[in-house]
Amino acid sequence: MRQALLDYTLHLADNALVMGHRLSEWTGHGPMLEQDIALTNIALDLVGQARNFYQYAAELANKLNDQKRNSEINVATEDTLAYLRDARDFKNLLITETHNGDWGQTISKLFFFSGFQWHFYTELSKSDNDSLSAIAEKSLKEVTYHRRWSSEWVIRLGDGTAESKERMQLAIDKLWSYTFELFQPAQYEIICADLRIGVDVTALQQIWLADITGVLKEAKLSTPVDQENFKRKGGKTGYHSEELGFLLAEMQCLQRAYPGCEW
């Protein structure tokens, strides 16, 4: 149970960190200053959420290690968990690690993800675990703005020019195969949901789909048709695309090269 809770917390932390880090790549590259700043702020919210989850995960990891009485294991901190684990240990959803692509693809990614996070945090704020519910309650307020901002962009681009419509639809179609993983629970999620400390993600699929379909309709875009054979998964248990390796290489290089350095 303790291991499942740790894995669950790391999964949530990794989601927020990898998503936040990816979005931060737009810093200085946004199509206009205001939107550059918007994405930077959203990335900052996500990295902040990740810190809260990692701090709690570090507490859990250290308790587990005490139990094993293994003095060889170093003390975990939020930084060791973020900077010193390898791709295979990361439990983030595959959609969070995908390349930003063009503006439409980034918007599409945040639209799917923040729409999911909104329902997820709403449920997690009712968790029997006080630490998780507190982080969820806090994060939900931030995600409310991410969801609204990305939905408005989907509508603006979908119902915009011929080119913006085409590119927005392409972006929606391209990332669709990543959305199934959101609702397929890993073993640790099933255990945590059964104990009422985690969320039953399978129950969120219909309500999420209804939201997404509603916005796409308003944007005059079509909701992709499910392709049974093509549903990406694996991120939750550490099977990632090669995109994550490059992301971690950049994000972790300083701590790898100069362990424990501070400035």
Add this chain to the structure above:
Amino acid sequence: MQSPNKHITTELIQDILSNVFDPEIPVISVIDLGVLRRIEIDDQVANIVITPTYSGCPAMDVITMQIGIALENKGIKNYNIVRQLSPAWTTDWITEKGRQALLAYGIAPPQGKVFDKSYLENLRVSCPLCRSSNTALLSEFGSTACKALYRCNDCLEPFDYFKCH
């Protein structure tokens, strides 16, 4: 020789903290911002409970440090600063004094209340400079995560709006 600890009271701590300001909006104190949740005096140890505004707000680390410095400058050495996430911070906790300070500083204070969700509607935000309500939203996210960017259609100045949260 070290000077003996001052007698610690809630009022004394409150008085000190009313002079600790947000590093990014240096006209509003941690009390008026609603970041300070509680002061508990336990056997002459001050426990100061604070809550972050946004999860990723970089000002929080600085605020924690500044509270420590302010207390130590007044000779208070026995204190703990405790960070608490729940209940989550809301702009509803910004005091009237805080709202006036924001306005005078050129930042439009939050309109509407979070508890009744009225902030999710389209709000009329008045320009903090000319008070015109003929304004337009430029971006949901402004110079910091807690602010949105607006423009006044009358005096044409862009301005920050402290958004409801």
